[in-house]
Amino acid sequence: MMPPLSTVPDAPAVNASAPPESRIAVFVSGLDDTPSGRAAVALANALHRRTQALDVVAPMGGGPLRAALHPGIGQIDLAKRHTATSILALARIVAERRPAGLVGAGSDAGLAALAAARLAGRDTPVAVPVAVLDDSPPPQGGLRRALRGWLHPRASAISDGATTPEEAARLFLAAFGFPEPA
Numbered sequence: 001m002m003p004p005l006s007t008v009p010d011a012p013a014v015n016a017s018a019p020p021e022s023r024i025a026v027f028v029s030g031l032d033d034t035p036s037g038r039a040a041v042a043l044a045n046a047l048h049r050r051t052q053a054l055d056v057v058a059p060m061g062g063g064p065l066r067a068a069l070h071p072g073i074g075q076i077d078l079a080k081r082h083t084a085t086s087i088l089a090l091a092r093i094v095a096e097r098r099p100a101g102l103v104g105a106g107s108d109a110g111l112a113a114l115a116a117a118r119l120a121g122r123d124t125p126v127a128v129p130v131a132v133l134d135d136s137p138p139p140q141g142g143l144r145r146a147l148r149g150w151l152h153p154r155a156s157a158i159s160d161g162a163t164t165p166e167e168a169a170r171l172f173l174a175a176f177g178f179p180e181p182a
Contacts, residue, residue, distance in 0.1 A: 024054050030060060031065040059082060061077025078093070084112065101156070129156040
């Protein structure tokens with residue numbers, strides 16, 4: 001006979017060593033073998049070396065670079081086709097999981113991360129800090145330029161593609177309030 005539910009011990013958390021509020025989320029446009037995909041994976045691995053609690057969030061979770069992520073990095077597939085159509089799903093993930101920081105790896109992913117954090121923070125008392133690894137020159141006109149002008153000032157940190165993954169990881173973690181490792 002099974003014991004009553006009230007006496008069954010709680011199951012341990014998936015990653016009991018890292019409380020949800022200390023996890024970092026990295027939003028990428030995809031894990032395809034492209035320069036921006038390789039930069040995103042390098043940044044995720046650099047962040048993982050500095051903090052063990054990390055999730056990579058992608059519109060579509062597959063891609064040839066998925067295997068290049070450290071096995072300790074969590075992977076969240078939003079089941080969306082494009083970065084721009086992932087904003088609401090990403091906002092839901094941010095509102096539910098409340099990561100200590102959200103990194104948008106790439107110019108489009110950075111804009112989507114900033115918009116998602118803004119949407120997720122509307123009904124919550126604490127805003128999630130967002131950092132952007134911007135890998136392209138500023139757009140010359142149109143909607144991306146307007147969004148960049150509106151959203152980039154709200155970022156905790158912005159790093160251009162010229163920094164190394166280790167430098168970007170250090171900058172972003174400092175912007176999120178993580179102590180410098182000894």
